[in-house]
Amino acid sequence: MLSPVICVIIAIATALVFLGVIFLIRHLIQRKYNNFVLQNSICLKQLNEINQRYSFYPYKSFDQCHTYDNEKMYDTVSCTDYLIYQLQFKSKRIFSQITKISENKKQYSNYLNEIKAITQFGQFQAPIGMLKLDNLIKTEERLLKVNTLCAPATQFNLTVTLYCSTIDGRIYDKKSECFSVNDLFTLSRRLNNKSVGFYNDREIWDAICRVERGRVSNKMRFSIYERDGYRCCKCGISASFAQLEIDHILPIAKGGKTVYENLQTLCHKCNVEKGVSHIKYR
Ligand SMILES: [Zn+2]
Incomplete structure (x- = not known):
């Protein structure tokens, strides 16, 4: 006579082996479906062909930060001041990135439209034999999602963060502001209003002087x-x-x-x- 404890252990072990076998069989079947769909699906072929025609620009951050070790300077300089100052040197690169991001937006919308137009689910280049059509279609839909390109960055903004630290670098305060593309355009237009190296817009000029002094x-x-x-x-x-x-x-x-x-x-x-x-x- 086996003790009840051993009986329970054997029952659990049998159940586990049984589940394992079922899992393995399901896995093998699914792999068969995956392979068949990957090799023969018209939809996936269309998707691959579309994917090859698109590439998106990577997101490049132009977030700015600066640490002031002098509280007076930190209080005097605003995030906008700091951005205006930096735009003097970086606006070309920033606006080139903005152009790329807006190109991404346009391209991605075209891409999604092309993907939506893929509707020929369940059509294969080879006979499906013993495989079930509805399982094939489910597999196709899943693989279509998996192989769809990731959404690129389609929005651009720029965050300025200013920190205040002690002279030995221990940060004890911070302020931060986020600027939209429109904000950047407005500031840049004001910066471009200059003659012989000096800015005609008084506020812009004052902001630049504040940051320069704060340096x-x-x-x-x-x-x-x-x-x-x-x-x-x-x-x-x-x-x-x-x-x-x-x-x-x-x-x-x-x-x-x-x-x-x-x-x-x-x-x-x-x-x-x-x-x-x-x-x-x-
Ligand atoms: Zn003196």
Whole structure:
């Protein structure tokens, strides 16, 4: 006499083997259907032929981000300001990507229409023999879905994220804004309104100046002070006796950039005196 426990174990094992066999048989049958459909379906041939005629552009992100290690700069510069600044250098590439995405949209809609026009389910190039027609059609429909090209990117937008960190890089605040293609067109049109390198749109120009000024990070500020010996480059007063500031030698308002060679240390008094004139004291 077998104990009840062993009986149960044998019953479970038998059931598992039985299920396994059923699963295997189903799998083999399905494979037969798959192979037959892949080799002989008129629909799938049409799909492959359509697929070969289409290719879509990949999505390329132009999202922008920047970290300010100076809270004052972070508060002063808005996401729109930052975008305007970047558009000066990147608008060509951004608009080329927008064109590609809108081409994707058009092409994908044509593609879907062509796929919809495939209706000859259940027609094969070889006799179906013992295979069941409704199973073949189900397999065809499934394989048609599987082999349909993935939807490409058809929408473009650009997100600007600004972070605020401590001087050693610990982020403690962030702000973010998403811009549509229309926003980008509007800003770009305003940027294009310029004469001899300067923007006629006052708001655009102010935004660019804010970002340019904000490019003096605290880290950069201290390395300039160090380079200039913690003294005003004009009168020589040291940091112990006056408040030192970073001055753009060629002022931002005249197109000066925030790069080491264009920066000098001045005391507040000398900086105010210099104003927007282009004088190098170093
Ligand atoms: Zn000075």
